[in-house]
Amino acid sequence: MASPDKQQKRAQRAKAKAKQNRSGKARAKAHVVHPLLADPLINEPFDDVEIDLSTFDFKDIADNGFDPADFYDLFQAMKVGEGISLLAMCLVFLQYPVLELVVAEEEEDAATDFMMGLLITYRGIFHDEDEDTAVDWISADAFLDAYNEASMILQKKYARDAPGAGV
Numbered sequence: 001m002a003s004p005d006k007q008q009k010r011a012q013r014a015k016a017k018a019k020q021n022r023s024g025k026a027r028a029k030a031h032v033v034h035p036l037l038a039d040p041l042i043n044e045p046f047d048d049v050e051i052d053l054s055t056f057d058f059k060d061i062a063d064n065g066f067d068p069a070d071f072y073d074l075f076q077a078m079k080v081g082e083g084i085s086l087l088a089m090c091l092v093f094l095q096y097p098v099l100e101l102v103v104a105e106e107e108e109d110a111a112t113d114f115m116m117g118l119l120i121t122y123r124g125i126f127h128d129e130d131e132d133t134a135v136d137w138i139s140a141d142a143f144l145d146a147y148n149e150a151s152m153i154l155q156k157k158y159a160r161d162a163p164g165a166g167v
Contacts, residue, residue: 034153042088045077068121090150
């Protein structure tokens with residue numbers, strides 16, 4: 001588990017980023033990287049959700065697994081996105097602050113396992129799929145294409161939103 005100072009700094013960064021994202025929404029709508037990002041349910045879908053990143057303990061999840069109830073907001077937002085398109089669902093998934101933290105701070109294999117676990121759990125809850133069926137869905141070209149496109153869209157978005165990017 002990270003030190004209290006590190007946890008506090010993470011929480012402050014996340015809070016500052018959320019505030020920056022909220023204050024920049026009106027400006028961002030004028031120059032949207034992708035049409036799906038014009039929808040507030042897809043673009044920064046967790047802005048209004050209280051997520052305390054300072055209490056997130058990845059080691060505990062790696063050791064003991066996670067409780068799907070802890071990711072209720074993510075799964076609900078993914079379901080809304082999936083109702084629009086697979087690409088929209090992937091955009092929502094990749095913007096989840098906990099996921100962003102795990103990808104930034106953990107080893108690639110551990111982060112990938114965490115992401116797979118979330119996706120498998122989502123498919124189990126909303127599509128009543130077993131793990132093998134969910135893995136097949138994740139491995140399918142349709143999902144991989146949408147996931148990769150969502151990743152590229154968000155890279156472009158974050159590059160535009162960066163200070164000094166001249167939006």
